[in-house]
Amino acid sequence: MAPDFLPSDTPLAARISKAIADTMQKIGRPVTLMEVCGTHTMAIAKQGLRAMLPAKLRLVSGPGCPVCVSAQEDIDRALALAQEPGVIITTFGDMLKVKGTETSLESIREHVGRAPRLGSLDPRLGGDLRIVYSPADAVEIAAANPDRKIIFLGAGFETTAPAIAASVLDAQRRGLKNFYILPMLKLVPPALRALLDTENKIDGFLLPGHVSAIIGEAPYRLLETDYKVPSVIAGFEAAEILRAVHRLLEKILSRDYKVENAYSRVVHADGNPAANAITARVFEPADAKWRALGILKNSGLAFRKEFQAFDATANFALPNLNSREPQGCICGLVITGRAQPSDCPLFGKTCTPADAVGPCMVSSEGACAARYYYG
Amino acid sequence: MCLAVPGLIVKIEGNRAEADFGGGVLRTALMDFMPGAKAGDYILVHAGYAIQILNPSDAKALITDLKEIYGS
Amino acid sequence: MRPGIIMDEKIKMAHGGGAAASRRLIEQVFLKYFDNKILRGMDDSAELPPCKGRLAFTTDSYVASPVEFPGGNIGKLAVCGTVNDLSVKGANPKWLSAAFILEEGLETALLERILAAMRDAANEAGVLIVTGDTKVVERGKADKIFITTAGVGEIPEGINISAANAKPGDAIIISGPLGAHGVALMNARHNLGIKSDIKTDSAPLNKLAAAAAQNGATVMRDITRGGLCAALNEIADAANVAIELDETLVPVEADVAAACALLGLDPLDIANEGRLIAFVPQQKSAQTLAAMRAVRYGEKAVIAGTVVSSGKAVVELKTKAGGRRILRLPEGEQLPRIC
Numbered sequence: 001m002a003p004d005f006l007p008s009d010t011p012l013a014a015r016i017s018k019a020i021a022d023t024m025q026k027i028g029r030p031v032t033l034m035e036v037c038g039t040h041t042m043a044i045a046k047q048g049l050r051a052m053l054p055a056k057l058r059l060v061s062g063p064g065c066p067v068c069v070s071a072q073e074d075i076d077r078a079l080a081l082a083q084e085p086g087v088i089i090t091t092f093g094d095m096l097k098v099k100g101t102e103t104s105l106e107s108i109r110e111h112v113g114r115a116p117r118l119g120s121l122d123p124r125l126g127g128d129l130r131i132v133y134s135p136a137d138a139v140e141i142a143a144a145n146p147d148r149k150i151i152f153l154g155a156g157f158e159t160t161a162p163a164i165a166a167s168v169l170d171a172q173r174r175g176l177k178n179f180y181i182l183p184m185l186k187l188v189p190p191a192l193r194a195l196l197d198t199e200n201k202i203d204g205f206l207l208p209g210h211v212s213a214i215i216g217e218a219p220y221r222l223l224e225t226d227y228k229v230p231s232v233i234a235g236f237e238a239a240e241i242l243r244a245v246h247r248l249l250e251k252i253l254s255r256d257y258k259v260e261n262a263y264s265r266v267v268h269a270d271g272n273p274a275a276n277a278i279t280a281r282v283f284e285p286a287d288a289k290w291r292a293l294g295i296l297k298n299s300g301l302a303f304r305k306e307f308q309a310f311d312a313t314a315n316f317a318l319p320n321l322n323s324r325e326p327q328g329c330i331c332g333l334v335i336t337g338r339a340q341p342s343d344c345p346l347f348g349k350t351c352t353p354a355d356a357v358g359p360c361m362v363s364s365e366g367a368c369a370a371r372y373y374y375g
Numbered sequence: 376m377c378l379a380v381p382g383l384i385v386k387i388e389g390n391r392a393e394a395d396f397g398g399g400v401l402r403t404a405l406m407d408f409m410p411g412a413k414a415g416d417y418i419l420v421h422a423g424y425a426i427q428i429l430n431p432s433d434a435k436a437l438i439t440d441l442k443e444i445y446g447s
Numbered sequence: 448m449r450p451g452i453i454m455d456e457k458i459k460m461a462h463g464g465g466a467a468a469s470r471r472l473i474e475q476v477f478l479k480y481f482d483n484k485i486l487r488g489m490d491d492s493a494e495l496p497p498c499k500g501r502l503a504f505t506t507d508s509y510v511a512s513p514v515e516f517p518g519g520n521i522g523k524l525a526v527c528g529t530v531n532d533l534s535v536k537g538a539n540p541k542w543l544s545a546a547f548i549l550e551e552g553l554e555t556a557l558l559e560r561i562l563a564a565m566r567d568a569a570n571e572a573g574v575l576i577v578t579g580d581t582k583v584v585e586r587g588k589a590d591k592i593f594i595t596t597a598g599v600g601e602i603p604e605g606i607n608i609s610a611a612n613a614k615p616g617d618a619i620i621i622s623g624p625l626g627a628h629g630v631a632l633m634n635a636r637h638n639l640g641i642k643s644d645i646k647t648d649s650a651p652l653n654k655l656a657a658a659a660a661q662n663g664a665t666v667m668r669d670i671t672r673g674g675l676c677a678a679l680n681e682i683a684d685a686a687n688v689a690i691e692l693d694e695t696l697v698p699v700e701a702d703v704a705a706a707c708a709l710l711g712l713d714p715l716d717i718a719n720e721g722r723l724i725a726f727v728p729q730q731k732s733a734q735t736l737a738a739m740r741a742v743r744y745g746e747k748a749v750i751a752g753t754v755v756s757s758g759k760a761v762v763e764l765k766t767k768a769g770g771r772r773i774l775r776l777p778e779g780e781q782l783p784r785i786c
Contacts, residue, residue, distance in 0.1 A: 005381050005417075005434045008767035010695075012438070015445040017769075039377045046713070048770025092422075093711075093782035131783060133639040133710070134423025136405055156422075159377040163422040166407045210377030213419070213427050238768030239441055265433035266419060272426060275408035354778035364711065364782070375773035380708045396709055398702025401642040423640075 006237040016242040017052040023249040030056040032201055033248055034337050036188060037208030038065035038365030043236045045374035052242070057249075060337035061367035063191045063290065064208060066155040066184070067098050068335050068359045068366050071289040072323040074184050075359075076100040078153050080318050081182060082108045083126040088145060090138035091153040093131045097362045101324045105129055135167035135181075142171065142179040151312050155184040159210045161301055162275035165282035168310050180312040183302060186288060189219045190299035194290075195336055196227045202337060204248035205231040206241070209263045216271030217259050224257040235263040282307050291359075292332025329358035334367050341371040348372060379421040381429055384414050392425065394418060458553040463583030472581065476555065480562035481569075485542075485577040493578035495542055498601055503538035505529055506597035514561065514591050516635035518646025521594060522561035524720055526568035526576075527651045528671070529598040534656035535667035535723055537608035538600030540572060545596050546580040550589040561592065572651035574598070603660075610685035612665035618732035619690065619752035620664075620725045622655060622745050623648070624698040625675055629717030629781065630706045639783060641709065645702055650721030655745045659723075662738040663731030670719040673777050676762070677716075678724055679752075680776045683760040690762045692752035692774065710783035715764075715774065717781055726754065 024031065035041055041061045044050065050059065063069045079100040082089045089105070096105050109129045128148075132138050135152050142150040154164050164181060171179040188211050195202065207220060212233045223231045230251035234244030244262045251260070261267050279301070288300025303311040325332075328346055333339035341347050346357055353369055356362035361369050382394030382404060392412065394404045402423075406412055409425045418425040452467075454475040461468035478486075485493045509525040526543065533540040545565065549558070569576055627648040634641050656667055666686075668678040675697070683690050699707075699714045707714050721744060727735045732750055739745035755763075762774040 005429065005431070006437070008695075009438060010767065010769040012441055012445060012447070013768045013770075015447075016441070019445055037377060045772060046766070047768040048764065048766040048772035049768060051771040052769065096782055131637045131639075133402075133641075133783065134405075136423050137638070137640060157377070159379070159421055159426065162408055162426075163405075163424040166405065166424060208377055210379050210419075210421060210426065213379075238766075238770070239438070243441060265429065265437060266427050272408055274410060275426060278407060352778065373773070373775050373777075375775075378711050380705075397705030398700060399643060400645070400702045400705040400709070402640050402709065 006239065008237070009239060013052065013238045013242055016239060016246055020057070020242065020246045020249060021054045023246060023253060024054045024057055027249060027253055030058065031203045031249065031252065032058045032060055032337070033204045033206060033245065034060050034062045034202045035206040036062040036064045036192070037211065038068070039210070039236060040064070040206055040208065040234065040241070041367055041370050042365055044241060045370040047238045048374070049238060049241060053245070060340065061334060062195070062337055063293065063335045065335070065360070065363050065365040065367070066157055066186060067094055067363040068331060069186055069191070069290050070155060070184050071291055072101060072325055073289065073321050076321040076323045077313070077318060078182055079103055079105065079108060080321065081151055081312060081316060082129065084316060085126050086148055087126055088128045088130060088141060088148050088150045089153065090130050090132045090141055090150055092155065094364045095153055095155060096131065097356070098359050099326065099356065099362065101322065135164045136170065139167050139171050139176065139179060142176050143174060146178060149178050149180065151180045151182055153184065154181040157186055157188055157208070157211050158214045161185050161279045161283065162214060165279045168282050168307060169278065171310065177309070180310055180315060182312040185283070185301040186290065187285070187299050187301070189222065190296045191290065191293060192220070193222060194293045194296050196229065198336070200337060202229060203252055204229060206244055206248065207231050207233040209233060209235050209266060212263065212267045212271070214272050214275050216267070217261055217269050220259045224259055228257045230257055232260045233263050233267050235266065292336050326357045331358035331360040331368070334360050341368040344368070377421060379419045379426060382418055382420055384412060384416050384418060387412065387414050392418070394420065454555060456555055458549045458551060458555065458558065458583055460551055460583050460585070463549065463581060469581070476559060477562065477579070480559070480566040481576045481579070483575045483577065485575060493542070495577070495599070500604055501602040503533050503536045503600045503602055504597070505532040506595065507532065508593060508595040510590065510593050511632070512590050513635050514557070516647060517631045519649045520561050520564050521592060522565040523568050523649050525594040525596045526565045526572065527649050527720060529596040530572045530574060530651045530653055531669040531723070533598050533600035534653040535608070535669045536600070536602070537606040537656070537660045537667070538602045539657065540574045540598055540600040540653050543569065543574050543576045543596050543598045544578045545576050545594060547582070548589050548593040549581065549583045550591050551583055551586045553591050558592065568651055572653050606660050608660060608665065608667050610666055610668070610682045613682055613686035613688050613726050613754050614728070615688065615754050615756050616729045617666070617726040617754040618729055618750045619692070619754070620659070620727065620732070620736055620739065620748055621675065621698060621751050622652070622723045622725070622739060623747045624700045624703065625670070625719055625722060626699055626703040626707060626714035626717050628720040629674070629712070630703055632718065633710065633783065637783065639710065641706060643702055643706060645706060648719055648721035650744050652721060652723055652744055655739060655742045656723060658738040658742045658745065659725040659735055662735040663727045664725040664735055665728065666726035668724050670722045670724060672718050674714070674716045674718060675724070676774050677776055679762045679774065682726070683762050686757070687760050688757045689755045689759055690752060691755045692762065692764050694764055694767045696749055696751040698747055698749055712781055712783065716777040
C-alpha cells in the first residue's frame with residue numbers, strides 16, 4: 001500500500017503563501033515566473049494555487065506540453081499514418097483530440113476505420129487507434145498482432161524518452177519487425193535558451209521536476225552562466241510548488257542565479273544515469289521544429305542509424321503534408337509566455353475544449369485548457 | 376509532460392515489478408532504469424517505467440524542514 | 448410456454464421480425480427474467496393501476512461500451528438509472544418499460560446475463576418491468592445491445608424536489624465515495640494493465656432518496672456522466688446560485704484515488720451510477736445526514752459543501768492546499784493521460 005507521500009498541509013501552504021507575499025513586497029515590482037512543465041501548469045491550476053499568490057506575481061506557462069509544442073507537420077504526419085491500412089496507432093490519451101490541419105485522431109477513429117467498438121474493425125481502412133498507458137503496452141500489441149504494423153506516437157520530453165527507448169530495445173530483443181515509433185520527442189534546455197534569446201520578460205523559471213529526475217541539474221546551468229535568470233527545480237505538491245516559488249523570489253532579491261534543486265527527494269544532481277544511457281543507445285540529438293519557436297538546434301531526438309528499422313518516418317511513405325497553422329490561434333504566444341490564454345480573442349468563445357482551435361485548449365496539459373477549466 | 380505516481384513494489388522478477396499504487400490498485404512497472412530496486416521499495420513511475428526510488432522519510436523530512444523555515 | 452424449437456445461441460434478424468422466432472425470444476428468454484401480472488397480459492400496452500397523486504415520468508437510453516464491466520453490465524445501469532432519475536425527483540418508482548435494440552450475432556448467453564441483472568436490480572428497487580419491445584439490426588449497426596428504459600413513479604404528497612429550491616445556506620450532502628463506476632468502465636474499455644477490485648457503484652437509490660426527501664432535502668440529483676462537477680453545475684445554473692465545495696470533505700476511496708492518479712483523471716469529473724447529492728437547509732442537515740446513513744448505499748454520506756449566495760451561477764472548489772479554483776462542466780470524453 002503506497003502511503004500518501006506528501007500529505008497536504010493546509011496551514012503550512014498558507015504560511016508559505018504569506019512568505020511569498022512578504023518577499024514580493026520587498027521586491028516592490030511585478031514579477032513574472034514561468035512554469036516550464038505542463039504538469040506544473042495543471043498542478044497549479046488544480047490545486048488552486050493562483051488564488052494564494054499576490055496579484056503582482058504572474059505565473060505564465062511555458063513550452064512544456066509535448067503536444068502543444070509539436071509542429072503542425074508532426075501532428076499531420078501522425079494523422080496521415082493513422083489512415084494507413086493495416087496500421088494500429090498506439091498513443092497516450094493526450095494526443096487523441098489534438099487537431100491537425102484537416103482532422104484529428106478522434107475524427108479518424110470515428111469516420112475512417114470506425115470506432116473499434118462498432119463490430120469488427122476492418123484493418124484495410126486504417127483508423128485503428130488504441131490508447132495505451134506505456135510504450136511497453138504498444139510492444140505487447142505488436143507481439144500479439146504480427147500481421148499488423150504498430151506505430152507508437154512518441155511525443156514527450158526527457159522524462160518519456162527513456163521509456164520509449166527501452167521499449168524499442170525490448171522490441172529488438174524479441175525480434176519484432178512490426179513495431180515503429182513516430183519520433184516527436186523534444187528536449188527542454190534548448191527551448192529555455194530559445195525563450196531567453198527572444199524578447200522575453202521572464203524573471204525566473206520553475207523547472208520541470210520529472211524531466212529533472214532524468215537529466216539532473218547540469219543541463220540548466222546555461223540559465224546561470226549565459227542568461228543570469230534564477231531557476232528552481234520543483235515538485236508537484238502545493239507545498240513544494242509554493243516553496244519553489246518563494247525560493248525564486250528570494251533569489252531574485254539576492255541576485256542568486258544558481259540552479260537550485262527543491263525536489264531533492266526525487267531529483268539527484270546527476271539525474272538517472274541508467275535512463276540516460278538507454279536513451280542515448282537508441283536516440284541521438286537532432287534539430288527539431290517547435291511550434292512558435294521554429295527549428296532549434298539539437299532540441300529533439302532522432303533514431304540512431306542502427307535502429308532505423310523502428311523509425312516510422314523511415315519505413316512509411318508519407319504524402320505531402322500541406323500543414324497550416326490554425327487560424328487565429330495564438331498558442332505559440334501562450335507557450336512562450338508572451339500571452340495569457342485570456343488574451344486570445346478566441347478563448348472561451350470559438351475555442352473551447354469541446355471544439356478547440358489549437359492544441360493549447362485541447363491538450364490535457366494545455367495552458368488554455370487549464371485556464372478554461374480551473375479559472 | 377511528467378505525470379509520475381508513487382507505488383510500492385509488491386514483487387519483482389527480472390525487470391518486471393508489480394507495484395501497489397494505493398488501495399490495492401496494482402500495475403506492472405518496468406525497472407530498466409532502476410536496476411537495484413527490490414520488493415518493499417517505493418518507486419516513482421512514469422509511462423509504466425520506474426524513474427526513481429523514493430524514501431518515505433525524505434518526504435517527512437521535507438515537511439519538517441519546511442515547518443522549521445515557515446513556522447508551525 | 449409453448450413447446451417447440453429451442454432458442455438459438457446467437458440473435459438473428461428473424462428474432463426481431465415479429466413472427467415465430469420473435470415469440471421464441473420473448474417466451475424462452477425475456478419472460479424467464481421479467482415476469483409479472485401486467486407483463487403477462489401481453490397486450491400492446493400495459494395497463495397500470497389508478498394513481499392518486501402526482502406522477503413522475505422519465506426515460507433514458509443506455510449505450511455503454513463495453514456492455515459488461517466489473518460489478519455489472521448495461522442492464523443493471525438501465526434499470527438503476529431510470530429508477531434513480533425518478534427517485535431524485537422525490538418519486539417512488541413503480542413501473543418501467545424496457546426497449547431493446549439487439550445487434551445481429553449477439554450471444555444469447557450475454558443477453559441473458561444482462562436481463563438477469565435487470566431482474567435483480569428491479570427486484571431490489573421493488574419496480575416492475577411491465578412492457579417492452581425488441582428489434583434486431585444488422586451486424587455493425589449497433590454495438591451489441593442498446594437499451595432504452597422509461598419509468599413512472601408516484602410523488603408523495605408534500606414532497607417538492609427541484610433544483611430551483613437551492614438557497615444560500617443549504618448544506619450539500621454527497622451520498623458516498625465517488626468515481627468507482629468511471630474507473631471500472633475505463634479499465635474495461637481500454638486495456639491499461641491496471642489490476643484492481645474497483646467495481647461499478649451502480650445501485651438503485653430509491654430508498655436512499657426517499658430517506659433524504661422525508662428528512663428535509665429540497666434538491667436532489669443523481670451523479671452520472673460528468674461526475675459531481677456536472678451535477679453541481681447543473682444545479683447552480685438552474686437555481687442561479689454560487690456553490691462552494693470543500694475538497695477535503697469530498698469522499699474518494701483510496702483505490703479509486705490511486706487509479707485516477709495513474710490515469711491522470713479527476714474523481715470529481717468521472718461518472719458514477721449509484722451516488723446522489725442532496726441539498727438541505729442548514730438547520731435540518733444533521734437529521735438528513737443521519738437518515739441517509741441509516742439506509743443502504745448511504746452509509747458513507749457526508750456534508751461536503753454549501754450554497755454560498757444567489758444571483759450568480761458558479762461552482763468553486765476550496766482545494767486541499769487551501770487555494771481556490773472554479774469547477775467547470777467537463778467537456779467530452781474523459782481520457783487517460785500520461786503527460
